[in-house]
Amino acid sequence: MITILVANMKGGAGKTTIATNLAAAYADNGLKTTLADADRQRSSLRWSRTRPDTASPVTGVDWTKQFDDVPKGTARLVVDSPAGMRSKRVDDLVRLADVILVPIVPSVFDESATSKFLRQLQDVKPVRKGKRPYALVRNRVRRRSRATEHLEKFIDSLDCDAVGCVFDRAILPEVAADGCGVFDVGGKRGQSLREDWFEILDFIEARV
Amino acid sequence: MARSGSSGRSYEATPQDAPLVFAIDKQGLAKLRKSKVMVAGATADASIRRIKHVYYDTHDKRLARRGLSFNILHTDGRFVQTVTAGAADDAGATPIVSETEVSGLTPQMDAIAEPDVRDRLGFIAPGTLETVFTIDVQREQRLIEVRAGGQSSFISVAVDTGEITSECSGAPVAEPISEIQMELIKGSRLALFRLALDWLKAAPLVLHSNRRPERGLELSEGRPPPWVKSNVVRLDPSMTVEDAMSHIFSGCLTQITANQAAVLEGRDPEGVHQFRIAVRRLRSAFTTFGPLLAGQALDRLKDDARWVIQSLNAARDWDVFLTELLPPVVDGSDGASFTALEHGARAACAAGYDQARSMLHDDRYTRFMLELGLWVLERGWRREATAESIERLEASITGYASPLLSKRHKTALKRGKGFDEQTAEERHQVRIALKKLRYLLEFFEALFPSHKTKNYLSTLKSMQDDLGHLNDVATAERLVMALMDRSKADAPVEMAYASGRLIGWYAHGIQSSEVHARRDWKALKKSEPFW
Numbered sequence: 001m002i003t004i005l006v007a008n009m010k011g012g013a014g015k016t017t018i019a020t021n022l023a024a025a026y027a028d029n030g031l032k033t034t035l036a037d038a039d040r041q042r043s044s045l046r047w048s049r050t051r052p053d054t055a056s057p058v059t060g061v062d063w064t065k066q067f068d069d070v071p072k073g074t075a076r077l078v079v080d081s082p083a084g085m086r087s088k089r090v091d092d093l094v095r096l097a098d099v100i101l102v103p104i105v106p107s108v109f110d111e112s113a114t115s116k117f118l119r120q121l122q123d124v125k126p127v128r129k130g131k132r133p134y135a136l137v138r139n140r141v142r143r144r145s146r147a148t149e150h151l152e153k154f155i156d157s158l159d160c161d162a163v164g165c166v167f168d169r170a171i172l173p174e175v176a177a178d179g180c181g182v183f184d185v186g187g188k189r190g191q192s193l194r195e196d197w198f199e200i201l202d203f204i205e206a207r208v
Numbered sequence: 209m210a211r212s213g214s215s216g217r218s219y220e221a222t223p224q225d226a227p228l229v230f231a232i233d234k235q236g237l238a239k240l241r242k243s244k245v246m247v248a249g250a251t252a253d254a255s256i257r258r259i260k261h262v263y264y265d266t267h268d269k270r271l272a273r274r275g276l277s278f279n280i281l282h283t284d285g286r287f288v289q290t291v292t293a294g295a296a297d298d299a300g301a302t303p304i305v306s307e308t309e310v311s312g313l314t315p316q317m318d319a320i321a322e323p324d325v326r327d328r329l330g331f332i333a334p335g336t337l338e339t340v341f342t343i344d345v346q347r348e349q350r351l352i353e354v355r356a357g358g359q360s361s362f363i364s365v366a367v368d369t370g371e372i373t374s375e376c377s378g379a380p381v382a383e384p385i386s387e388i389q390m391e392l393i394k395g396s397r398l399a400l401f402r403l404a405l406d407w408l409k410a411a412p413l414v415l416h417s418n419r420r421p422e423r424g425l426e427l428s429e430g431r432p433p434p435w436v437k438s439n440v441v442r443l444d445p446s447m448t449v450e451d452a453m454s455h456i457f458s459g460c461l462t463q464i465t466a467n468q469a470a471v472l473e474g475r476d477p478e479g480v481h482q483f484r485i486a487v488r489r490l491r492s493a494f495t496t497f498g499p500l501l502a503g504q505a506l507d508r509l510k511d512d513a514r515w516v517i518q519s520l521n522a523a524r525d526w527d528v529f530l531t532e533l534l535p536p537v538v539d540g541s542d543g544a545s546f547t548a549l550e551h552g553a554r555a556a557c558a559a560g561y562d563q564a565r566s567m568l569h570d571d572r573y574t575r576f577m578l579e580l581g582l583w584v585l586e587r588g589w590r591r592e593a594t595a596e597s598i599e600r601l602e603a604s605i606t607g608y609a610s611p612l613l614s615k616r617h618k619t620a621l622k623r624g625k626g627f628d629e630q631t632a633e634e635r636h637q638v639r640i641a642l643k644k645l646r647y648l649l650e651f652f653e654a655l656f657p658s659h660k661t662k663n664y665l666s667t668l669k670s671m672q673d674d675l676g677h678l679n680d681v682a683t684a685e686r687l688v689m690a691l692m693d694r695s696k697a698d699a700p701v702e703m704a705y706a707s708g709r710l711i712g713w714y715a716h717g718i719q720s721s722e723v724h725a726r727r728d729w730k731a732l733k734k735s736e737p738f739w
Contacts, residue, residue, distance in 0.1 A: 002330075029331050030318060075327040198333060205330045206268055 001070070002208045003077040005097035007090070009120070010113035011083035013103040014139040016043045017172060018200075019080035023048070024181025025197060027056035031075040038063040038093065039082035050179030067096065094124045099204050100134035104155075104162075106147035111154050118160060133207040135161035137200055140168040164200035169193070227391035228404050230413035230574070237367070237386070243410035249352040251362070259283045259368075260344045263424055264315050264337040272425060276328060278337065279421075280313055287312055289319060293328045304328070341424030345370030345385055354399040361395025363403055372420060374428040381427050387416060401582040405575065413574050417465055433469035435478040438486060443654045445606050450587065452605040453497050456651055457584045460490040461577070471520075472568060474561045477527035480520055487517045490580075492647035496612065500601055503592035505583055512576035519567035522560030529553050529687050533680065537713045549706040552691040609652040613739045616645045627729045632682065639675045642668065652739070660738035671732045674725035681714035 006019040019035060023044075026033040035058050037045040048060030059071050063079065070077055081093055094100060100121065104114050114136075126132045136155060141148055155162045166172075171193065175181060182193040232240070240246050260282040265271045271278055277292040291306040306325040310316045315337040320326050345368040354361045366389045373382045388407070392400045407413060419433075426433060441459055443452045463486035470479025491513050494506070530553050538546050567573055582588070590598065600608070620641040624630075627638070646668055653661045688707040 026331060029333070030320075030326055031331065032323070032327075073323065075323075076331075194333070198336075201331050201333070202266075202268060205266075205270055208330070 001074050001077055002099070002204070003079060003097045004204055005079045005081060005093050005100045006103065007079075007081040007093065007100060007117070008102050008104065008114060009084060009117040010110050013083075013105055013110060013114075014166070015039075015080055015083070015103055016047070017176065018101060018103045018137055018139060018166070019044050019078050020047050020176060021166075021172075021181035021183065021197065022200070023058045023076075023078045024055070025183040025194075025201060026076040026078070027058045028183040030056070032071075032073050033057075033076045033078070034059045034061060034070050034074045036061045036063040036067070036070070036077060036079045038067075038089075039080055040064050041082075044080040047176060047179050050177075052179060055180055055184045067092070090120055091124050094121065094132060095126060097132060098208050100127075100132055101137050101200065101204075102134060103137045103139040104151070105140040106138075106142070106145065106151035108147075108150070115158065118158065133161075133203075135163045135200075135203055137163060138165045141165050142168050161203070163203040164197060166196045225392065225397075227389045227418060228400060228578075229390075229416045229418045230388045230404070231416040232367075232386055232388055232411065232413055234386070236411040236413070237369075239411040240407070245407050245410045246350070246365075248406075249354055250350045251353055252351065254348050254350045256346065256348050257283055258345070259347050260342065261420075262313055262342045263340045263421060265340045266332060266336060267338055269340075270330065272340075274328065274330075277421060278315065278329070280310065280315065282313060289316060291320060291325050291329065293325060340428050341372055341374035343370070343372050343385070343420050343424060351393065352403065354395070354403050356396070356399060356402065359396060361399035362393045363395075363400055364391045364393050365389070365403075366391075372424050372427060374424060376428055376430045381430075383423065383427055385420070388413065389418070398582065398586050401578055401585065404578050405582070408571060408574055408578065412569070412571055414569050415465060415468060415574050415577050417469060419469075432473045432475050435470040435476055435482045436463060436466040437482055438463045438489070440653065441651050443605060443652065445604075445655050447605045448602050449497070449500065449605050449608045450601040452608075452651075453493070453500075453601075454584055454587070456493050457490070457580070460486050460493065461581060461584070464490070464577070468568060471523075471564055474565075477524075477531055480523045480527060480561075480564060484517060484520050484524055487513060487520075489647060489650075491517070492644065493651070495644070496648060496651065500593070500597050501589045502594075502597070503589065505579070505588050505591075509576065509580055509583065512572065512579075516567060516573060516576065520560075520564050523557065523564045524560075525683075525687060526553055526557035526560050528683070530557060533684055533687075533714070534710070537710050540713070541709060544706060544709055545702050546706045546709075548703040549688070549691065549710070552694075552703065553687075556691060556694070605652075606655055609648075609655055610739045613645075613648055613652065614737065616641070616648050617737055620645050621733065624729060624733075628726050632678075635675060635678065639672070639679065642672055642675070646672065656738055664735055664738060667728070667732055667735050671725070671728045674721055674728050677721040678718060678725055680721075681711065681718055684711050684714045 004022060006015045006022070008015060016039075023033050023035040033056075035044050035048050037043070037048075037060065042062070042064065045060045045062055048058045051058055059074075061068055061070065064082075079093060079097065082089075102114065102117065102121075104110060121127050121134060124132070127134065136158070138151065138155075141151070171185070172182070175185060182190065182197065184190075185193055261279050262282070263277065263279045265278065275293065277290075279290055281288045281290065287310045289306075289308050289310040293304045304322070304325055306320045306322045308316075308319045308321065310319050314335075317326075317329070317332060317334065320329070347366050347368050349364060349366040352363045352365050354363060368385055368387045368389065370385045371382050372385060373380065375381065390400055390404055404413070423433065439459055439462075441456055443455060447455070464483060467479055467483040467486065470476060471483050473479065491510070494501070494510055494513070530550070534546065534550065534553065538550075589601075593601070620638065623634070623641045624638045627635075630638070646665070649661065649665055649668070653665075688710060692703065692707060
């Protein structure tokens with residue numbers, strides 16, 4: 001089983017979007033997938049429960065109180081972590097994970113919180129020792145906007161991998177409302193939507 | 209576990225049911241067809257079909273890194289997709305396999321029914337598996353019946369001609385395949401060897417290994433066939449002398465075969481080095497168990513083994529010269545030119561490798577390896593053994609090992625008496641005695657507590673290294689003299705000067721090596737025999 005933790009102290013960075021779409025990607029690929037929601041808002045959990053029967057199944061588990069057991073035979077566990085996590089919880093979730101993804105949006109308000117979170121990550125011993133690969137994931141990106149250019153400069157200033165470029169598309173919240181992700185969208189449209197995600201998925205697969 | 213270079217893979221001893229594989233060229237095949245062997249004993253006409261194997265991976269070669277193999281076989285109008293996790297080189301692990309019929313050469317992930325295989329593959333976006341390499345052959349196959357001693361054995365003989373193709377750094381690469389594979393289907397493995405020896409009479413066969421997928425991957429990455437370091441011989445204290453002996457011989461055979469490709473390819477000196485170590489161990493095993501072995505078969509095998517190793521001496525000598533002896537002298541010299549010397553050495557090395565390659569292509573080598581394999585398989589030493597020998601063969605290996613080790617140890621100490629004042633020739637005898645002791649210890653290592661054997665071997669190795677260094681000057685002299693003799697040198701003065709510098713360098717080095725040697729000899733003398 002491979003555990004992917006999607007985390008950022010800053011709310012609104014799109015953790016749930018990343019987590020749910022990853023889960024949908026794995027499920028659609030034929031891997032038994034569990035989505036664990038550690039956020040009190042339980043958005044991911046609701047999403048998994050809304051998932052239609054026609055879509056590849058994702059099992060949702062509630063991790064707001066404790067990290068329960070995960071269904072047997074799970075191949076991919078995606079963990080949606082809460083914003084404003086206290087240190088102890090960060091530690092625990094990071095230790096559980098095999099790979100950590102830190103979503104970041106093009107917004108100056110996000111930058112210092114993200115920097116702070118990355119420092120917090122580095123404080124966790126396994127991460128410091130290089131045993132927990134992690135990367136920033138660009139989220140809600142608008143092409144050729146100044147905010148996006150600024151984001152790239154910010155990323156360059158950090159000593160951190162950045163993978164993927166999830167563009168800001170109206171379809172994302174639309175499919176999410178139906179308990180789906182871009183990997184559930186068929187046809188040519190689905191194809192082009194999924195391309196945003198391959199770099200992220202490759203990053204995870206290459207490290208485990 | 210054996211370690212190998214340049215591919216990081218390991219090899220276990222050849223499994224008992226492994227097919228015999230030979231390379232054969234066009235002329236050889238023509239000869240075979242003219243002779244009767246191809247059809248002798250054939251149970252039916254040959255079946256001829258095309259077999260194409262396409263191997264896939266992700267763009268970042270994740271599957272190979274995870275020890276997975278994903279391929280589609282296309283033959284007889286069918287397509288079979290096979291995913292193997294944990295290939296045969298993982299010690300003890302049973303490979304998990306998924307095998308399904310598919311509709312074409314496009315990988316079908318959803319055709320994989322086994323969840324554990326599917327999980328091992330991980331996330332693979334549809335249509336993203338790429339061809340890494342293709343093995344495409346025409347196979348001419350016959351089932352041959354071999355009768356011996358009233359028993360029938362059935363052997364499948366396949367003649368494969370074709371190629372492995374791939375792409376490396378954007379450019380197409382290919383390696384031809386022209387091979388014969390003999391596989392025992394039913395009956396006695398002895399029949400397999402006998403058939404091979406018969407075929408060898410009709411046409412030249414070169415021993416080969418069955419490693420096409422590994423070769424395909426290597427081609428795609430521009431890597432040469434790897435050399436293979438020997439397994440630690442794992443004897444069991446409960447084994448008989450005979451079992452232990454078989455085990456050791458088989459291990460040597462495996463290591464010799466495993467390093468053939470690296471010797472033929474010739475780029476990495478480790479190939480020749482490891483091949484020679486394997487043959488030396490074989491010869492050492494002949495001596496170790498000598499008193500219990502007898503017969504003409506053994507004499508011929510010993511002769512052949514000596515011929516094999518002598519054919520590699522030049523390659524090894526010049527590899528050592530170019531990689532170990534020459535570089536420190538060049539680095540430490542102030543402007544003196546070693547170009548002529550190096551040039552001569554490289555030419556000599558190339559000639560040495562030519563000699564090594566000729567040996568491997570010689571029928572005598574193939575016959576030697578087959579006869580050795582047969583001899584070990586049928587316990588050929590029993591044929592001419594006395595009742596007393598049989599009894600000793602069936603006794604416990606521990607009872608045999610200890611007295612033999614003591615004897616070799618005693619000889620070594622005796623030869624080294626008055627070490628400090630010995631001549632070079634006397635020291636040479638010590639070196640030989642220590643080598644014999646070392647091989648023996650390596651054979652019997654597993655019979656004793658590991659920390660004791662490791663400590664002793666480490667002390668022994670230090671001493672051997674010292675003697676080796678002391679011998680460098682003699683080696684250097686021998687080699688440069690050979691160069692001076694053979695060269696109608698373009699720069700005789702330069703070469704003579706460089707030679708002098710080289711010899712001088714090592715002659716000077718004797719001083720510090722001498723100090724080490726004397727100290728290490730004392731340490732060795734003090735070391736308690738643990739057997």
